[in-house]
Amino acid sequence: MRGFPxxxxxxxxxxxxxxxxxxxHLTGNTSNAKVIKVAAKEANSVKALLRLRFAHQPSTLSLKIADKxxxxxxxxxxxxxxxxxPSTKEGVDVFLSxxxxxxxxxxxxxxELEPDGLEARSQTRWSAAGSLDEVITFSWK
Structure with a gap:
């Protein structure tokens, strides 16, 4: 006999x-936890276009965001x-020297700072006595 299909x-x-x-359950849980942690770190960071214009070329220039x-x-x-x-929720501090x-x-x-999906913001600073050392804060609401 063959059985009933x-x-x-x-x-x-x-x-x-x-x-x-x-x-x-054995194969799915561990890999999902790692992906969520990596995605959470990447979700906070934002790609942006940064432009710096000057009238006279500086001899030294340093621009830092988040110690980078x-x-x-x-x-x-x-x-x-x-x-x-790193994030645009609380604003971005730019250290310019x-x-x-x-x-x-x-x-x-x-x-000028233009993050993806947000409006461009620009700020101008003037040098005094041949030097400039400023912290410029950009914020989006």
Missing amino acids: PIQIFLLCLAFIVLAVPLS ELITTTDASPLELDAVL ATWPDNTPDTALTL
Whole structure:
């Protein structure tokens, strides 16, 4: 005798379900926890376009966001680069430091920050006596 095919299919499906449920619990939980932690870290960071313009070329220039040095050289104005911001919820602090050669008049530096999905913001600071050392805060609401 060959058996009744619907009963054989039912028994096969039952055996599959009995084995699949414990296997999914064993293999699924550990990898999901790691992915959630990594995704949470990446969810807080935001990609942004950063532009720095100056009228007179500085002799030294330093721009830091979240203790990460982004610009250390002075090329032609404007300088543009892609940056990763830690978060824009509480604002972003940019540490800007620059010096100019002697006999350079007071000059302006404009910093523009444009995070993905948010409006661009720019702020201008003026040097005094050939140097500039500022903390510039950008915020979006």
